[in-house]
Amino acid sequence: MRVSTQVRIVFWSVASATALLALNTALSAAALIHLNGMHIRMISPVQLAQVRADLTSSLSMAAVSVLVLAVLTLFLRRPSSKIRYAVMALGPLIALVTLCFLVGGPEWAVAPTGNEPDVLKAEYASAVPSWYTGPHGVAGVVSAALLVFVAVFMVRADLREYYMDAGYDPSRPYKSWVERTGGP
Numbered sequence: 001m002r003v004s005t006q007v008r009i010v011f012w013s014v015a016s017a018t019a020l021l022a023l024n025t026a027l028s029a030a031a032l033i034h035l036n037g038m039h040i041r042m043i044s045p046v047q048l049a050q051v052r053a054d055l056t057s058s059l060s061m062a063a064v065s066v067l068v069l070a071v072l073t074l075f076l077r078r079p080s081s082k083i084r085y086a087v088m089a090l091g092p093l094i095a096l097v098t099l100c101f102l103v104g105g106p107e108w109a110v111a112p113t114g115n116e117p118d119v120l121k122a123e124y125a126s127a128v129p130s131w132y133t134g135p136h137g138v139a140g141v142v143s144a145a146l147l148v149f150v151a152v153f154m155v156r157a158d159l160r161e162y163y164m165d166a167g168y169d170p171s172r173p174y175k176s177w178v179e180r181t182g183g184p
Contacts, residue, residue: 003158011076013146014087018069020143021062021098024136028059031106031132042120043127047109050126054106057134061101065094084154084163089153095144102140108132144175 034056040048068090075083107128116124153159 002160005075006153006156006159007162010087010150010159011073013150013153014073014076014091015144017091017146017150018073019067020066020139020146021069021094023139024098025059025062025066027132027136027139028055028062029142030061031055031129031136034129034132035127038126039128040123042117042123048127050109051106054101054104054109057093058105064067065098068094079163081164084160088151095147098140098144102137105133105136106120112164157161174177 035052071088072083072087076087105128107164108126109181112123127150154163
């Protein structure tokens with residue numbers, strides 16, 4: 001596979017993960033606004049505080065991740081070992097944090113046990129709506145998978161050489177050692 005294709009794959013994977021985390025940011029903000037606008041009658045103050053804290057934490061984590069990945073995306077096409085190392089370190093870290101926030105999300109604070117009255121079950125369902133949980137979970141898992149993929153993909157010899165090449169000239173097309181030697 002040509003190095004330029006590999007660099008494009010890395011770039012678009014990180015850009016896609018950034019867009020999905022931006023979607024998570026917007027969903028968390030919308031869910032928090034929705035929760036703050038609700039008239040709560042039966043949910044306990046402790047559960048309500050936990051849902052609010054989980055949504056706020058998810059919003060903060062996703063927003064910071066978007067900013068970090070957006071900066072990395074700006075420099076990703078340039079051959080720089082610092083960018084390569086940053087992607088290889090921060091990608092899995094952001095993926096891990098994203099998955100942790102998905103596993104410990106706000107829906108667990110108001111999960112019904114089955115013994116509640118129907119009114120309380122409806123209020124639980126409204127506190128963390130399904131329009132939040134489904135897309136938030138899918139976007140989080142896919143973005144985490146993309147970031148782990150990129151971190152592993154950056155280990156490839158051609159990409160390592162591309163990002164380490166001190167004599168790279170952007171005016172000429174880059175050729176890896178495989179392309180230069182006519183290898184397999």
